[in-house]
Amino acid sequence: MKAEFLVAVHALVYLNKHPQLITSDRLSKSICTNPAFVRRVMSKLRQAELVATKEGIDGGYYLLRSAAAIDLRTVMKALDDSAVSLASQRSDVSSDCLMAQQMKQLMENLCQDLDDLCQQKLQGITIGSLSLSINEKETF
Amino acid sequence: MKAEFLVAVHALVYLNKHPQLITSDRLSKSICTNPAFVRRVMSKLRQAELVATKEGIDGGYYLLRSAAAIDLRTVMKALDDSAVSLASQRSDVSSDCLMAQQMKQLMENLCQDLDDLCQQKLQGITIGSLSLSINEKETF
């Protein structure tokens, strides 16, 4: 699970709480990151048709669906992210390491199984339900 | 899930298939990595009392329990690893980003919940059962 996921969820909750056009600059201030990173994440959400964009002056982002209709599995998929992964920075094992290759395959399958479990759970959590847990105190 | 976990599982399966003292050098060849990395991982397994060590000449590692009695949850815990984590290299958000901090907490809780799910599943998988899926063809 990458920071992109956190950024995406934050942005979606924010958009839900502020039903208007919101700029990447404003989002980045709330999220505590930079506008370009936000835009890259939002671009993926747009491609998944979770949000829409208005370019040009007075532009920004807005939700395309109700917050209750956006679940976390969908968000994670939009970012091409997963809950469970090998996260290993190992260089590829040479082809003479037969057992190591089998083991790698076995572990990849295991990760897939575990991720499936997680995705089921994520499907039951929506931006709407998360919004209830967030107290928006910021004035901007 | 780090490479350490893969290395640990591989080593445990190997020890199960070769019930004798096995050196870190031999393990590293099967795993396709270096002996020092293997030793560091094995050191953690030893502290968790999954394997034991014989130092000095003709030394090496051997299993302390039957392979059927070693489940993957226990292995992962021995390495202080987890199945689900934020894996985010973000610098800490400043304390004036109230919503970002709440969001981070929310996501950490979510990760914990997802990880608990995974750990349940990992508890049902043993080194013994995994060994059945691995065809040892290597001669050394």
Add this chain to the structure above:
DNA sequence: TTTATCTGTAATTAATATAATTACATTATT
């Protein structure tokens, strides 16, 4: 008791993945 061979572990370096930044093209409104 000396030597050889193993583990234990710390310290360093290298590689990799990720986030942050910069820059600029594109779009839309005034």
Add this chain to the structure above:
DNA sequence: AATAATGTAATTATATTAATTACAGATAAA
């Protein structure tokens, strides 16, 4: 035409992880 927004590529910086090096400590055999 000018302004203010997104879109996106390219680069740089940072953090994490793996690999390597080095050597101390332990054990057994000669």
